[in-house]
Amino acid sequence: MRRRHAGWIAGSAAAALVAAGAITYAVAGETGGADTSTPDTRTQDTRTPGAESADAGFARDMAVHHQQAVEMSFIVRDRTKDEEVRRLAYDIAQTQANQRGMLLGWLDLWGLPKVSADPPMTWMGMRGMASGKDGALMPGMATNTELKELQSLSGKRAEILYLQLMTDHHKGGVHMAEGCVAKCTVDVEKRLAQGMVDAQRSEIELMAGMLKERGARPRS
Template sequence: MTEATEAAAATQATAAAPPRGRRVSLVLAALVAVVAVIVVAVSVLRPGGPGPDSPEAGFARDMSTHHAQAVRMSFLVRDATEDEAVRLLAYDIINTQSAQIGMMTAWLDQWEAPKVDPGGSMRWMSGHGGHGGGPAATMPGMATREQLEELENAEGRAAEVLFLKLMIAHHRGGVSMAEAILSRTDHKQVERLARTMVQGQRSEVDLMNTMLRERGAA
């Protein structure tokens, strides 16, 4: 092979091989693609979240029902009084707990869990604070039908006092439920929401006790 032929061959080989920087980039791109495939595979194989019969799903179902009654009572007192402090409290409860209901409903959809437990409410909380499960199980702090009717018919100061008493009991029951799920879950989103409920509702209980004293009620 002549010198000219050798030089031509070397030039062709050099032209065929990509520069070093480009080779590194190609290798990195290939590694990134492999990692991406692994991540996708792990996410597909990993469970989507708590199961339909898990404590987390039970908490989301029952606390949504619990919140719904608080929202209903808040609407009732908002329309029964002109007191700005009570109306502001009712407004805060309506907005906060409605938003939390939306969050918990989204969880149930994500977990493919039913919105109503066919086995009965409060099964997930069995053994905590004396609350068992089953079709007839009641949630702590819930107002009775008669109490709701009384609040619906009350006006002015009477409505304010009744609402505050019922909501204090309701919040204490909600705190009990939130504390129960904290001892049963390691799901970060559920833990975060439950802690928010405990702190927020305890603070509102203190506020409502003060408001009761200001209205001459025990």
């Protein structure tokens, strides 16, 4: 079934609106709606994690991780005319911009900083494993050199590199989201993380088929 797609600018605006609504809905769900006459201490504690918690760490790190996926998707949009790749890039950019808005919105609602002095992935017990070499701050993230290469290519070569980079990116994202499923305490965030795992695994399979059609394969 052919899907209809609006322009990229309109799509970004729609994503922002959806994210704002999703944040409001999530908070309402966690607090049991508008009736706060009988405070629920357990819910309140769960909804307001600490600055060094897995909930906060995942929100901060995945927001950064997602931002690069959006950036790569915008790059390939301008480097190819292939509708299949452009449609995938649109979907990834729209979804991850939406989710990034939710994650940053939760940090605001919790009154927690969006930047931590700790290295990325510390909340997963991976302190020091993400060196940040050449801009790759977390597992699966592309390096600055790889991003520049993607910007320099066009057509089929750009499509292949994008699919390879995004496959690696999704694999790193799945690893992080599984960490939140295991360690986070806020139910709505755990559900979002599980949704990321399911959706990105599906897209990894899709991209493997797209690479095969182009005579290529994932890098790892």
